[in-house]
Amino acid sequence: MSDLPLVIVSHTLPAGWLDKMEGRCRMLIGPVDATRLSDELAQALPQAEGLYCLLTIPVNHALLERAPRLRVVSNMAVGVDNVDVAACTRRGIPVGNTPGVLTEGTADLTMALLLSAARRLPESSQDAREGRWKTWSPTGWLGADLYGATLGLVGLGKIGKAVGQRARGFGMRLVYSDTQPNPQAEAELGAVYLSLEEVLRHSDFVSLHTPLTAETRGLIGAPQLRMMKPGAILVNTSRGPIVRMDDLHQALAEGWIAAAALDVTDPEPLPPEHPLYQLKNCLIVPHIGSATQNTRRRMAERAAENLVAGLEGRHLPFCVNPEVYPE
Numbered sequence: 444m445s446d447l448p449l450v451i452v453s454h455t456l457p458a459g460w461l462d463k464m465e466g467r468c469r470m471l472i473g474p475v476d477a478t479r480l481s482d483e484l485a486q487a488l489p490q491a492e493g494l495y496c497l498l499t500i501p502v503n504h505a506l507l508e509r510a511p512r513l514r515v516v517s518n519m520a521v522g523v524d525n526v527d528v529a530a531c532t533r534r535g536i537p538v539g540n541t542p543g544v545l546t547e548g549t550a551d552l553t554m555a556l557l558l559s560a561a562r563r564l565p566e567s568s569q570d571a572r573e574g575r576w577k578t579w580s581p582t583g584w585l586g587a588d589l590y591g592a593t594l595g596l597v598g599l600g601k602i603g604k605a606v607g608q609r610a611r612g613f614g615m616r617l618v619y620s621d622t623q624p625n626p627q628a629e630a631e632l633g634a635v636y637l638s639l640e641e642v643l644r645h646s647d648f649v650s651l652h653t654p655l656t657a658e659t660r661g662l663i664g665a666p667q668l669r670m671m672k673p674g675a676i677l678v679n680t681s682r683g684p685i686v687r688m689d690d691l692h693q694a695l696a697e698g699w700i701a702a703a704a705l706d707v708t709d710p711e712p713l714p715p716e717h718p719l720y721q722l723k724n725c726l727i728v729p730h731i732g733s734a735t736q737n738t739r740r741r742m743a744e745r746a747a748e749n750l751v752a753g754l755e756g757r758h759l760p761f762c763v764n765p766e767v768y769p770e
């Protein structure tokens with residue numbers, strides 16, 4: 444047996460995506476459609492020195508306890524809410540993520556959702572297929588204009604900014620909330636900094652771009668949805684638990700807001716019997732914000748670079764807990 448370090452790769456990825464790890468480690472790879480760490484991989488945790496995983500794998504205390512030799516966790520995602528980063532830090536394990544490479548793809552999908560919800564594309568497409576398109580109707584499938592409307596960005600990080608750039612191209616006005624003002628982004632985008640409450644009250648569209656943390660979990664619930672305009676559209680491409688799903692259902696069913704478009708839900712996958720699927724004014728897609736060939740490949744490669752750096756004792760190029768490194 445080779446003396447290369449053992450790395451657990453939670454899922455099978457397309458050929459070539461993990462080339463940067465070839466020859467640097469022994470890879471034990473899970474099934475393509477795994478919804479958890481497979482039994483075979485879980486049994487190998489005690490020997491594993493690296494873990495390469497997707498956002499669906501909880502890297503929690505229990506897993507870390509079983510993996511005393513672990514020296515690096517590389518998450519093939521920018522979000523790391525599936526990883527107990529504090530627990531990794533206590534063990535001196537660097538955690539890698541993949542910022543940057545999925546910014547544009549996720550911003551594109553955000554605009555696609557925003558436009559689809561504004562112009563009621565899923566509903567009108569289904570009506571056309573199912574014979575309800577009887578004539579050109581002056582009042583049929585009326586939607587909302589983007590031009591001149593106000594888009595409220597909750598979070599003005601990389602993805603929020605990229606959405607703002609696109610929205611400006613559509614003639615939208617921009618407001619945003621964040622943990623603090625971002626003067627540079629304000630200058631670039633002409634976005635106005637407001638409190639979350641003001642953003643919700645003044646926006647025609649609200650798009651969420653904040654990481655999932657203890658502070659943002661449940662950030663948008665009944666009180667916040669009630670603050671929004673009756674014609675407002677909510678878009679979420681960040682993390683599902685930022686929105687309270689039951690409250691959103693009530694808001695959509697009772698017309699507190701006009702529509703929602705969700706790339707992320709709580710839980711994921713959202714079971715087919717979930718009542719949100721019954722609502723015509725709720726568009727749900729299966730967490731595909733980064734789902735383009737180029738983006739996913741670049742995420743995989745970035746995660747591979749992090750993994751190899753960790754194994755070789757180098758600083759991870761993209762590390763969420765750099766405090767693990769001595770000064």
Ligand code: DGY
Binds near residue numbers: 545
């Ligand atoms: C991420 O990387 O966190 C995204 O949600 C994946 O699409």
